[in-house]
Amino acid sequence: MLNVTARQELLSRIADTISIVVEEARFDFSENGLNVRVVDPSHVAMVKLDVDAVAFETWEVEEAMVGLEMKKLKELISLGGADDIISMTYDGKGDVLMNLGKIDRSSRPLDNNTLNPPNLPNLDLPCSVTIRGSELAQAFRAARQVGDLVTLSIDQEKFTIHVSGPNDSVTVVYGHDELQGITCESPAKSQYSLTYLVPLGKVFSSIESVTIAFGENFPLAMDFTFSDGSGSVKYFLAPRVEQEGY
Structure with missing residues (x-):
């Protein structure tokens, strides 16, 4: 049995985070909260999202696993404002029932x-480096204007975002004192696709602190929390083979 309600803002962040990677996902509901783990079809990007029950307005749950289409969920969410309340109920047998004000929508799981x-x-x-979400999102958007393959480089004193295009390049450098934190014993750099990072930037642009961890041609791991720490996202992205040059 599942009967939960949440503010539109919370469900929007959940749906936006998951839909960056997949179109369909299994939502695992337990007594303590919601857990979603997904990987994109090419196995390049992966998301782990956890939200404590306290982040929801009401939470009446017996353990349930519900498969949802992100498009349908986002369609209903888009009809509400940030403070509107959306409910979701499921008895484990029939349709998933969602409500927003006067709107009732049923969908087969x-x-x-x-x-x-x-x-x-x-x-x-x-x-690793910890940075304000708005700054990181802006840097990714600027880089995407020139190309898709971004180089992240780091040493003890600075964190650099760089991309080269056929005729242009973008470089964004954050010094040690401009960051919330930086840890690096030896210089490292790696390349990643902005196709995945720019959409994620829309999700974390309002987040105060985002932590990125990587190494020389290592996968990237990104962590941030939301809803006063009751929600957390861990994002993994495989590196791209580095080209000669920068």
Whole structure:
């Protein structure tokens, strides 16, 4: 049995985060909260999202796994304002019922057997930087104007975002004192696709602190929290083979 209500703002952040990677996802509801783990079809990007029950307005849950289409969920969410209340109920047998004000929407849940949450990697990444979400999102947008393959580089004193295009380049440098934190014993750099990072930037642009961890041609791990710490996102992105040059 599932009967939960939440502010539109919370559900919007959840749906936006998951839909960056997949179109369909299994939402695992437990007594303590919501857990979603997804990986994109090419196995390049992965998201782990956890939201404590206290972040919701009401939470009446017996353990349930519900497969949802992100497009349908976002369609209903888009009809409300940030403070509107959206409810979701499911008895484990029929349709998932959602309500927003006068609007009732029922959707058949997806077959959970076709939705297999991935195992998360256990990474020991040598370098990390913590930065304001709005600054990082802006840097990714600027880089995307020139190309798709971004180089992140780091040493003890600075964190650099760089992309080169056929005729242009963009470089954004944050010194040690401009960051909330930086850890790096030896210089490192790696390349990643902005196709995944720019949409995620829209999600964390309002977040006070975002932590990025990576190493020399290592996967990237990104962490941030929301809803006063009751929600958390861990995002993994595989590196691209680095080209000669910068």
